[in-house]
Amino acid sequence: MLEIKDLHKRFGDTLALDGVSLSAAPGEVVGFVGANGAGKTTTMRIAMGVLAADSGQIVYDGAPLGVEQRRRFGYMPSERGLYPKMKTGEQVAYFGELHGMSKTEARRSAGELLEQLNLTDRAGDFVQDLSLGNQQRVQLAVSLVHDPEVLILDEPFSGLDPIAVDVMGAALRDRAAAGAPVIFSSHQLDLIERLCDSVSIIGNGKIIAAGGVEELKAKEVKQLRVSVETDEDLTGRLPGTVTRDGDDYLVEDSPDDQEVLRIAAAAGRITRFAYDQPTIAEIFREAVTR
Numbered sequence: 473m474l475e476i477k478d479l480h481k482r483f484g485d486t487l488a489l490d491g492v493s494l495s496a497a498p499g500e501v502v503g504f505v506g507a508n509g510a511g512k513t514t515t516m517r518i519a520m521g522v523l524a525a526d527s528g529q530i531v532y533d534g535a536p537l538g539v540e541q542r543r544r545f546g547y548m549p550s551e552r553g554l555y556p557k558m559k560t561g562e563q564v565a566y567f568g569e570l571h572g573m574s575k576t577e578a579r580r581s582a583g584e585l586l587e588q589l590n591l592t593d594r595a596g597d598f599v600q601d602l603s604l605g606n607q608q609r610v611q612l613a614v615s616l617v618h619d620p621e622v623l624i625l626d627e628p629f630s631g632l633d634p635i636a637v638d639v640m641g642a643a644l645r646d647r648a649a650a651g652a653p654v655i656f657s658s659h660q661l662d663l664i665e666r667l668c669d670s671v672s673i674i675g676n677g678k679i680i681a682a683g684g685v686e687e688l689k690a691k692e693v694k695q696l697r698v699s700v701e702t703d704e705d706l707t708g709r710l711p712g713t714v715t716r717d718g719d720d721y722l723v724e725d726s727p728d729d730q731e732v733l734r735i736a737a738a739a740g741r742i743t744r745f746a747y748d749q750p751t752i753a754e755i756f757r758e759a760v761t762r
């Protein structure tokens with residue numbers, strides 16, 4: 473379990489982090505979202521020891537995170553760091569060796585990752601000759617090559633085409649399925665919704681909403697959507713605040729949902745009776761403007 477606890481960080485007059493906490497359990501994929509400048513990169517840098525916090529703690533499996541354990545983490549920094557004049561396959565293996573793998577192990581792992589990320593054909597190409605999206609795949613391979621226990625990835629999906637997004641997403645879910653806690657930041661909220669078990673939303677250096685994706689959506693449920701085949705107008709008859717959305721009735725603040733069901737069923741055949749759940753994008757917009 474990786475726990476980021478109550479981080480504070482100031483850069484001159486800017487209070488970048490004002491008590492940020494988030495955690496990821498083994499096998500959990502956590503999406504970290506927030507507007508530009510909200511504090512995501514700063515939080516991840518502190519978690520990886522690239523930057524020191526003014527106060528707060530990074531706890532791993534119940535104890536303060538040490539340098540040796542951090543070497544077993546996989547990190548994709550926001551400033552990508554590849555050697556442009558090195559060949560793709562060699563580069564990935566080289567990073568494996570930097571993490572203490574033998575040459576043979578590092579090559580084997582690099583080969584497997586290039587295969588998984590559809591880069592095998594490019595193994596002999598110089599990194600500088602790859603497209604930006606493919607360079608990003610290499611960057612992910614570099615952060616995964618030593619089979620990390622934990623993954624912390626800063627915007628791993630930015631600039632990728634939809635196929636690359638699927639490849640990258642599958643690679644992250646695989647690592648989580650193998651038991652790694654995974655935290656990644658993204659502005660692509662549809663992706664967060666699709667890939668993550670939980671979400672932490674940061675605004676101005678504070679966590680403003682956090683929880684399981686399904687839990688957050690269920691908590692924010694606002695309205696009941698009822699579709700009923702009838703010529704009658706039920707607007708004034710259903711209890712609650714009722715509006716129309718096409719042929720559907722949207723019922724908010726109803727004192728009695730069972731009564732809504734009874735009246736609708738008496739009027740005609742019900743083809744839909746469900747609570748509208750917001751998307752993560754809607755929850756995000758609401759949280760940041762609150």
Ligand SMILES: Nc1ncnc2c1ncn2[C@@H]1O[C@H](COP(=O)(O)OP(=O)(O)OP(=O)(O)O)[C@@H](O)[C@H]1O
Nearest residue numbers: 483486487488506507508509510511512513514515
């Ligand atoms: N090295 C630094 N020196 C001064 N200010 C900094 C530094 N790094 C970050 N900041 C400031 O701290 C705040 C948080 O920045 P951070 O990069 O963590 O945000 P972010 O959520 O990652 O944003 P983005 O989505 O744009 O990448 C911003 O106000 C930023 O300008």
